[in-house]
Amino acid sequence: MSVLLTAKELKDQASLVDFLARLGYHPVKKSRREKLYLSMLRENDTKPSFSVNDELGVWFDHGTRKGGNIVDLGLAMWSHLSFGEVIKKIQMVCDVSIAEKKPLRPRISVKVPNYIVIETKPIGTHPAITNYLKRRQIFEQARDILQEIYYFVQDQKGDRKSFYAAGWKNEKNAWEVRNKYFKGCLGNKAISFIQGHSKKAAVFEGFINYLSWKVENATADHSIIVLNSIALLADGIEKAKSFSFLDVYFDRDQSGLTATNEFIAALPYASDRSGTFDGFNDYNDKLVAAAKMHEQQVSMETVPKTGVLRRR
Secondary structure (H helix, E strand, C coil): CCCCCHHHHHHHHCHHHHHHHHHHCCCCCCECCEEEECCCCCCCCCCEEEEECCCCCCEEEEECCECCCCCHHHHCCCCCHHHHHHHHHHHHHHHHCCCCCCCCCCCCCCCEEEEEEEEECCCCHHHHHHHHHCCCHHHHCCCCCCEEEEEEEEECCCCCEEEEEEEEEEECCCEECCCCCCCEEEECCCCEEEEECCEEEEEEEHHHHHHHHHCCCCCCCCCCCCCHHHHHHHHHHHHCCCCCEEEEECCCCCHHHHHHHHHHCCCCCEEEEEEHHCCCHHHHHHHHHHHHHHHHHHHHHCCCCCCCCCCC
8 A cells, every 4th residue: 555645745746737637637728838627626617717837736727716736626626525535535546656756747847947036026016916906905905914026937948937926925935926817836835924912813724815804803913824725724723723712714615614624623712703704705705795896886876867858
């Protein structure tokens, strides 16, 4: 029987394209280095909106605005399973063991092409990043916490492609980045922590939802734990052990609910606060929906009322 790989070993050895092919999913379109699929995370997807970059080992579903690595995909596909069960199932599907010590596909390592950060700037410099954060209703909250990250990706042939995104650092000093089209990490994946109150902490899946929480909790003094990926749930639990009061704001989809249950099973005094955005998948969805409703109301109030002339 093969030894169960760690999440990191699995991410380094397993191919997303191979994994999906073994499950019966194949790309319907190719765009540069990306392969586009009909989303396997949503029913009735008629346009290819699930993007995979196998060189980087990342995916992004434009319909749900979620993405990550192969472990994140397994957690999204099999949300009824525990983290350990998902790791085991991915390894079984990919047929890779620790003894092999080799990648499954003939591709460059996930560490190549390299991310090279050229510079960072304050939030509010690049209009596309500003517009993205404003659409997410968190621009003001982001200004003191995030940075604009300008970087390029270079492959083994020396070809470079430039990118920009909003980002913040995790505990391994790597940048967690987001823009309208991409969610990823420049460097080693890790949780993020902001020191606040010594006894109480709020826990989130990602920094977008943390900033959304800040919109409605501007004066809260909690310490903040952000997983940056459900795959880092165990690290988040370990960090949370030093706090006596824990508020958990994970997503209300199956993977988020499963993670909440596992978190509370490990730390029974933690409280599930996802009811704060009941009716929505996450905290940011609630903010965006509220903003759209407000815009519609304002629009209706400002539309001039016109009378109808009747012919005598």
